Amino acid sequence: MANFKTMIMKNSDKLNDSEKQIVQFVVSNPKLCSNLSLAKLAKKLYVSESAIFRLCKKLGLSGYSELKFNLSELAAADDRPVQVVSNFGEDLSKAIQDVLKYFKGLNLENLFKDLDNANNVYIYSTGWQQELIAQYLSHELFMIGKKATVLPSALDELKAANSFTQSGDILFVISYSGNNQTLNTELAQLELTNDKFKYISFTNMKQSKLVSLAQYNFYYPAVSYTPDKDYVDGKVAFAPAYYLIDLIISEYSLWRKNHDK
Template sequence: MDLETAVMKKKESFNDTDKAIVSYLLQYPEAASKLSLMELAQKLYVSKSAIFRLSKKLGLSGFSELKFELSELTMKKKQQEKYAQELDFDANLQKVIDDTFKYFKGLNLTNLFNDLDNADTIYIYSTGWQQQIIAEYLAHSFFLIGKKAIILPSARDEVSMLAQSVAANDLLFIISFGGFNKTIIDELKKIDTMNGKLKFVSLTSWQPGKIASLSDYSFFFKTTPFQISNQNAVTFSSVYVLIDLLMNEYGKHCGL
């Protein structure tokens, strides 16, 4: 019988001291499992014998078995939290993907596709390591439909030199999580001043940022948090879906 079940069965026989002890044990099983009998008694301002009597009342042999049950309860709670988080992540990810499809259906892509037709080279710049992976995916997608795409190194000088080397009608895709990167914003302004022929296409997170406002075409993606190996992370699944949808639609435009 686990600790929570034992408490439910015996709760009618609890006195006020029992209730105070049980309340703490069930709320903080991991912390309680690491305390000695003396430490737990002092923390709860009760006697050691009160904790021992409660253990017996719950059908346990003593404090050692109570600590074991607290460890088991801790493990159970962690598994429940992980399961709940996985359910939330699944539901959140599904919603993000559904929202991406709805968002895409409302886009007018005619002008962008015409500019893609006329572009000799497509340049891609990203502002972070995860965005760099997305840039590689985008470049590969363009390759599959016969468009030349060049990924720019994530260095300010590379963007600064771009204005002098691009041909007429080339396109620059900017992939940024927040859309507020000051360095790239400053360089985009310079490029726009020096070379009015280069058009900007931005892929940024859902809330419009300054990069989007400087772009000729702006696309937005949603992210959703998840936890892996006890580390908080963010999934960019929706941007890959958005790229696939864009490439598929452009392929149809090209008759591929």
Template sequence: MSKLEYLVYQNSSKLNDSEIRVIQFILSNAKECKGLSLTELARKLYVSRSAIFRLCKHLGLSGYGELKFILNEMVQEQEQSEKNKILTNNFGSDLIKETENLVKNFQSLNLDPFFTDLSKAEHKYIYSTGWIQQMLSDYLSHELLLFGISSIVLPAAVSELEMVGKIAEKGDMLFIISYTGNNKEINDELGKFEMVNNKLRFVSFTDLKQNKLASLSDYNFYYPTVKFSSSNDVSFILAYTLVDFIINKFGIWQKEKSDKNGK
């Protein structure tokens, strides 16, 4: 409820039939009325200037000038509300669409080989290429821990990758969380691993389906990002959703394997 609508509600008992018709017209045509002078509004409504002035007084206003001021505020609030609806709807519809794509893509994956390698890996390293991806790394590490899998989250420095390449043992797993998957310096370093140390299993998380990092990886998971309607920034919410999908499926896989072995 706008301030003007509140004033009408609070003082409705003071208004006569003519004043009620006037204020109803003003509320219904606020954008037009806010630009009219007192004389122009009176002429448009076929009432006297003094009738509109009395209406303002009955509403608790100092005069027509204050009425125009709060009328202008109301129009601005309405326009901003409409803009917000558009922005929210664009983001919301894109998010729904990309969520459906994520579910469809995830359901098509055969995760048994990945889960088998994950459960066998003695050491799991998680490396990210930026601060947003670093938060996702921490989240992935936390979720893995829920199922008894500890991991080492590495700082975002190429030297950390070099260190992993030197100490990695057969079957160890390296998660790389990237945006595009096309960071040349990182991909070159991973390419060296393939030549001098093929012990590691690479698992990549990227926004793009086709990228260099994905081609280097044993397993690649694609997470779509959604652009905010009001800026060029993107939301990584579906990357977290993807992690939850993987962890949930891994828990089911563990239970099924345990049940099968128990029989």
């Protein structure tokens, strides 16, 4: 079951909006869906049977039978009591403190210069939580007068942005692990054909392929709600990531004011 959730996280960037809605429904209703035939589930969701089958393939499943098996495992896990972590608050507080210590050690002068000179700022993300972080980053940049475009989590949009970028444009890439092979391959190809982008990675992992591709890197810890391995993937608090963004925006805003003087 943990593997099923891992598969969803790793392949979420391959899904379109309709497929994400299907995944959200079946994961939220595993007991119900595990007892439905392919035809009945398709009818219930107002989609075709082939659409569900294609979704299974995108998630790395052999077919609908394997999806039903994973959903039955998920339903069984939901019926088991989950041990709540009593020290989650302390873990989260420590992560926040660690972010502040990490941030104070950064030299952001060159990054702020590049960001200030950029005509266009783009933000690309992989995964649902990362999309929310991307929207938050865009909002915070907008509040200090720096407009950013959030690209949909689809490689076609990333490829399209490549065709009209200008020299010095900034591309934020928000990825939980930084090891999305499809994304990293595309970024590596863009780097060969387009020297205009300056990449800024935003990831949980300090050692990743994405980090090696980016000119600037930011790291944030993600705190798990529970030590139960079945619930680690996706069941984490991203508050440190939002806190790191607030620190960056605050420092960048102060930097701009000082340079305006």
